[in-house]
Amino acid sequence: MLLKENIPVGYIIGKIRKELLAVTLYAAVVAAVHEYVGWARVELPLAVPMIMGTIISMLLAFRSNQAYDRWWEARTVWGSIVNDSRTLARQVNTLSKEVYQGDEFFFFKQRFIKRQIAWCCSLSRSLRQQPAAEGLERYLVKRDLEHIGQFTNVPMALLELHGHDLQQALDNGWINTFQQVEVDRTLTRLCDAMGRCERIKNTVFPATYSLYIHFSLVFFFTLLPFSLIDVFGTLLFIPAMVAIATAFFLVEKMAIHLQDPFESKPTDTPMTAICATIERDLRQVINESYPTELVPQKKKHFYIL
Numbered sequence: 001m002l003l004k005e006n007i008p009v010g011y012i013i014g015k016i017r018k019e020l021l022a023v024t025l026y027a028a029v030v031a032a033v034h035e036y037v038g039w040a041r042v043e044l045p046l047a048v049p050m051i052m053g054t055i056i057s058m059l060l061a062f063r064s065n066q067a068y069d070r071w072w073e074a075r076t077v078w079g080s081i082v083n084d085s086r087t088l089a090r091q092v093n094t095l096s097k098e099v100y101q102g103d104e105f106f107f108f109k110q111r112f113i114k115r116q117i118a119w120c121c122s123l124s125r126s127l128r129q130q131p132a133a134e135g136l137e138r139y140l141v142k143r144d145l146e147h148i149g150q151f152t153n154v155p156m157a158l159l160e161l162h163g164h165d166l167q168q169a170l171d172n173g174w175i176n177t178f179q180q181v182e183v184d185r186t187l188t189r190l191c192d193a194m195g196r197c198e199r200i201k202n203t204v205f206p207a208t209y210s211l212y213i214h215f216s217l218v219f220f221f222t223l224l225p226f227s228l229i230d231v232f233g234t235l236l237f238i239p240a241m242v243a244i245a246t247a248f249f250l251v252e253k254m255a256i257h258l259q260d261p262f263e264s265k266p267t268d269t270p271m272t273a274i275c276a277t278i279e280r281d282l283r284q285v286i287n288e289s290y291p292t293e294l295v296p297q298k299k300k301h302f303y304i305l
Contacts, residue, residue, distance in 0.1 A: 016249040023221055023245040027238045030225040035234050044226045052220045053248075059213050060251045067259035070200055074261035074269045077196045084193070085120060085278045088186045089113045089285045095179040105174055112165055113286050114139040117279045119158040123194055124271035126155060127201050127262040155194055162187050197262070205259040217248055 013020070092112045118139035126132040132154035137145060144161055151157035163184070170180045224244070228237040257267040 012250065013246075015253050016246065019249045020242060020245060024238065024242055026221070027225055027241040030229065031234050031238060034229055043230055044223060046227045046231065049220060049224045049227050052216070052223070056213070056216050056220055056248065059216070060248070060255065063209065063213060064251060064255045064258070067205070067255040067257075070205070071258040071261045071267070071269070074197065074200050077193050077200075078269055078271060078274050081120065081123075081190065081193050082274060082278055084186055084189050085116055086281055088116055088183065088190070089282045091179070091183050091186060093285050095175055095183065104172075108165065108169065108174070110286055111141055111144075112162065113282050115144060115158055115161060115165075117275075117282050118144075119155055119162075119190070120275045120278050122158060123155040123197065124275050126153075127197055127271065128264050156191075159187060159191055159194075201262050210256070213252065217252065220248075221245055 092109055118136045121139075122132040122136060125134065133145075133148055136148070136154075140148075144158075147161060148154050148157040166175075166180060166183055166187070169175045170177065175183070221241070221244075225237065225241060228240055231237070232240050254267075257265055261267075261269045262271070
């Protein structure tokens with residue numbers, strides 16, 4: 001994901017350059033025909049495109065709201081993943097019998113908390129349709145790597161390993177039954193968050209709805225020149241057309257980008273940055289330093305995460 005305080009104008013306009021080019025060429029053709037062929041009588045009342053523009057504006061507003069709701073839900077889910085990951089690390093690190101502080105329990109905590117870091121990273125990669133197990137060797141022991149190799153859903157396999165280790169901790173007497181239940185509740189919340197992310201990812205925004213709005217925009221800008229040319233004149237109506245088209249197409253493009261929050265776009269949910277935050281915090285719980293090579297590097301005006 002790309003993060004930046006001030007987005008360049010060229011980047012914004014570049015997203016709708018094809019639409020603006022088509023509108024500009026069409027407006028120029030209409031202006032030339034009106035000026036040299038003499039279609040002076042071909043005109044529409046300004047109220048006609050105004051009514052159409054009002055209806056299209058309402059449809060675009062509704063679509064933008066629905067797209068933003070999807071984006072905000074995705075960000076909310078990842079906020080809960082941050083909280084539950086910290087909670088899980090705290091529970092594993094502190095909810096244990098003080099009488100047992102052997103090396104075996106120490107390695108158990110290390111393995112469990114690092115596996116939670118791996119779970120966050122694998123979930124973010126799977127949502128972006130990238131190899132979910134890639135890079136997990138930094139966090140997992142050999143036995144865990146062999147286990148997840150048998151699963152298509154790597155995050156689910158890691159949660160299963162969490163459950164097995166939790167049962168082992170109970171059998172060894174490191175935690176009591178009440179503590180086991182509380183940690184299992186945290187794992188259930190993480191599983192629920194994973195399911196919500198997958199629902200957002202796999203539920204496609206209705207394509208026909210987007211298609212109908214786009215066709216309505218095309219029809220709107222097809223008729224608009226015949227109303228504006230007498231208002232602004234042959235030369236000034238072309239910039240007016242481009243300005244109006246820019247506003248409408250930017251809103252449409254914004255909705256298209258927001259409706260899919262897991263697609264590695266600049267408007268994407270910043271899962272890589274969130275995973276880096278989780279890794280930093282969980283490593284501090286087990287007294288490990290955060291790898292400096294994982295710190296986001298500033299390049300020019302963008303942060304590449």
